[in-house]
Amino acid sequence: MKKTELLRYTAIAGLMLTFAFSTQAQSYGAGDKDKAAYYGSEDKSKLKLKIGYNISTPIGSFKDEISKTSFSGFGAALAYPINNQWDVGLGVLYNDYYQKYPRQVYTTGEGTVSAVLSNSIQTLPIMAKVDYTILKEGLVRPYVGLGAGGNLVNYKQYLGEFPYSKSLFKPAFSGDAGVNIALGRTKTAGVNLGANYNYLPFNFNGVDNLNNWGVHAGLFFTLH
Numbered sequence: 001m002k003k004t005e006l007l008r009y010t011a012i013a014g015l016m017l018t019f020a021f022s023t024q025a026q027s028y029g030a031g032d033k034d035k036a037a038y039y040g041s042e043d044k045s046k047l048k049l050k051i052g053y054n055i056s057t058p059i060g061s062f063k064d065e066i067s068k069t070s071f072s073g074f075g076a077a078l079a080y081p082i083n084n085q086w087d088v089g090l091g092v093l094y095n096d097y098y099q100k101y102p103r104q105v106y107t108t109g110e111g112t113v114s115a116v117l118s119n120s121i122q123t124l125p126i127m128a129k130v131d132y133t134i135l136k137e138g139l140v141r142p143y144v145g146l147g148a149g150g151n152l153v154n155y156k157q158y159l160g161e162f163p164y165s166k167s168l169f170k171p172a173f174s175g176d177a178g179v180n181i182a183l184g185r186t187k188t189a190g191v192n193l194g195a196n197y198n199y200l201p202f203n204f205n206g207v208d209n210l211n212n213w214g215v216h217a218g219l220f221f222t223l224h
Contacts, residue, residue, distance in 0.1 A: 048087065050077045050192055052218015056095040061208040065099075065119050072096040075216055077129060087131040091147060093174070093198065095212070097121045115159050123210055124152040125172035125198060139182045143194075147174040151200050153210065166204070173199040180220060188222035 054073035058066050072095065079089035101117040127149030135141045151172035156165040178194020193216070200210040 047223045048079045048220055049223055050218060050220040052192060052216045054093060054095065054214050054216040056212045056214035058097065058212050060211045062210050062212060065207050066097045066121060068099050070095045070097045079131065084136050085133045089129055091129045092124060092126050094124050118158040120156040122154040123200060126150055127172055127174060140179060142179045144177045155204065168204060171201050190220055192218050192220050
């Protein structure tokens, strides 16, 4: 992992959150009464936590390494509302990919070997995120979002009993769309459903990228 890259992406996330807090303070200094009138029945002044289950399918050259869908995934995001349509925050999305190939003959630097090949890859994109909610109010509110940051990758390949592994830190970009379905009178919690596309450059050991698309389902809460 390159420390300079990690610091760069962390700085971007910090700047976005700082901008959100300063904008919130300037926009709603008129008082809680005006803020409540603007937001309606939803208290948008609190941080929002979103957690859920994620299913992910490799695409592009990633399919040459692992073609099976990953059912071992989860996501979480912490967002701060700038107003009743724009949120900024941080998100993570973990997926565990694994595939074993039948025994065959492989050529290595030391000759040929007949072995079972197994590929195991774990991805953990950590991104600054911006979400735009299309409807200003209502129980059902569709949204779209973008993210950018860094991807922690754990790459393992087993050629029979001989492992080859490496951990790397690469860029990460994402786009997602979905719907938040509020529950209860206060609308401070509910169900989140959506789909996501993740652009994850890689370029290691013959793999050009770890791009994938997925679907997710989970819950969201307002933190008091």
